[in-house]
Amino acid sequence: QGWELTHDATRLERTFKFGNFVEANRFVDRVGELAEEEGHHPDITFGWGYATVVIWTHKIGGLHENDFIFAAKTNRLAE
Template sequence: MTEICEPCAGFGGAMTAEAAAARMGELHPDWRLDGAALTRRFGFRNFAKAMQMANLAGWLGEAQGHHPDLAFGWGWCTVTFTSHEAGGITANDFLCAKKLDAITGQIAA
């Protein structure tokens, strides 16, 4: 996947809820629309794997210039993408979620 995130400043506002819902089929079914964000909770059998997922999502965010909100603990990691500058979900959020799906080998069916 060679697409990269566009700078958020100046490209307009967030997607409508309907537009975001229409794109959900592009993502692994565990992604959820959570208000103005895309959220996915990953489950693991130990703390180390959860921390590795947080690091992986952080690495992807840094590489794309579009950083997720992360929370993790023993056996779980939650990744949330939103475009704070736009006030909600944008194409960048979907792009990063799709890239995370591809990296983890868990793409949409």
């Protein structure tokens, strides 16, 4: 499963699967570090075995080129 457009195509969302809570948490840590580096802050939901990342540009209430770049960088963190 790749990224999906949600909320009338104003957000990018992808759920990543993991074998347990710790692995999901580690991935979320990396996404959090990326968010700080990029100054771009997604909403992240995680728990046992999964993490869902929602990306959008709050200022414009929708998607900007930077959101797609952030999505591509997030993918790399899951590899």
